[in-house]
Amino acid sequence: MNPIVELLKQSQGTLFVSEDGIEDRFELKPALTEQELATFEGSLPCPIPEEVREVLRFARGFDGVLGGISFAGLPAGFGLEQIFPHAVALAGDGFGNFWVVDLTRESMSWGPILYACHDAAVVVFQTDSLLHFLQEVIRYGNKPWKSEIDDVHESLSDRIWRENPGVLSFSQCIDSEDQDLKAFATSLDETWQLIDLRNPNLGDGFSWGRYGPKTVNRRFEEKRIFAYQKKSAGRRLLDALS
Secondary structure (H helix, E strand, O other), X not given: OOHHHHHHHHHOOOEEEOOOOOEEEOEEOOOOOHHHHHHHHHOOOOOOOHHHHHHHHHOOEEEOOOOOEEOOOOOOOOOOOOOOOOEEEEEEOOOOOEEEEEOOOOOOOOOOEEEEOOOOOOEEEEEOOHHHHHHHHHHHOOOOOOOHHHHHHHHHHXXXXXXXXXXXXXXXXXXXXXXXXHHHHHOOOXXXXXXXXXXXXXXXXXXXXXXXXXXXXXXXXXXXXXXEEOOOHHHHHHHHHO
């Protein structure tokens, strides 16, 4: 029994009422055809996990909350291909920000799921589990409108921008006994700061636009270790004027 399919069946017809009193109803979207499934899989760096394949043969997503969920990706994604080259956008918040699945050649599940935001310019870890993500989305749809979705969208994304937690300096990484951190730092210089998201918890993340909209970001191979380049205030001003 596929737990995601069961959750979708149980949720069919659920009435959602937003904080503004707007009503919407949980409605499944049509399943992918076999041709659509094959085309979609051909665009990915990895095979579709069997659990997700079963879900896509049942429904491609649903409407009713967060503007709708699409298991096979929304037409317009978030971007940032230099750090998420194979992201599948599951949902948006209506303001150009998205919850995305970060897929690699070694992915065995539809995860991790991250919230990728432009304002503030941060990426936040949501969950490793598509089932848990959907449970929290559904919980968010009704009073008191509290769930881990709301936590990430509001307080945790603001915290990352405000506090910039978990940042590793170039010197920390170049002297590290962790071979991945050391190897990545070796390809950079002291103007870079690094973030290790290989084993994240809810709310971990990094501010990809820390030094302005033209902040340069890099990723270490397909591992979830990221870096962005520090810029002086003068350099950021010149970027803004250019």
